[in-house]
Amino acid sequence: MNIGEAILFKYPTADPTKDFIVQNNGDGTPSYIAEWNIRAPIPTEAELKTWWEELQSTSAYEPPVQVDLLARELSQEKLARKQLEELNQTLGSELSKIKLQLLTLQGGQGS
Structure with a gap:
């Protein structure tokens, strides 16, 4: 068993030089956790x-297919565009209301 890899399986964001240190004294005794900062x-x-054992039974990491990455990126761009369109529509509507108010005020002053 590799203690460091087992720990990284459970805590994948852990840094094995800061969060924990596995040590082996080289005297035939098994490796052990010398420092634990998690x-x-x-x-x-x-x-x-x-x-x-869970790590050993887990299938190897398979990188995502390029098409899947592009589809995800396209989906994010579509969502961002839709949000911008909604914002523009809201701003346009508010601007129209302000113009009407100005015209109403100007019309009332001329009488």
């Missing part, structure tokens, strides 16, 4: 084994 209890041997 806001969670230090994992037990059983937890580490469970995480390691």
Whole structure:
């Protein structure tokens, strides 16, 4: 079992140089967690084994297909465009109201 990889499986954003340090003294004893700076209890041997087994049974990461990435990006752009169109429509409506108010005020002063 690789303790560091097991921990990273459970805490994927952890930094193995700051959040935890796994040490092996080279004297035949197993590796161990020398430092633990994650806001969670230090994992037990059983937890580490469970995480390691889950990691081993998880299929390898497959990058997304380029078409899927483009579709996602297009969808985000469409949403942003729709939001801008709605904002423009709202601003146009408000501007029309202000123009009407000005014309009404100007018409009332001329009488």
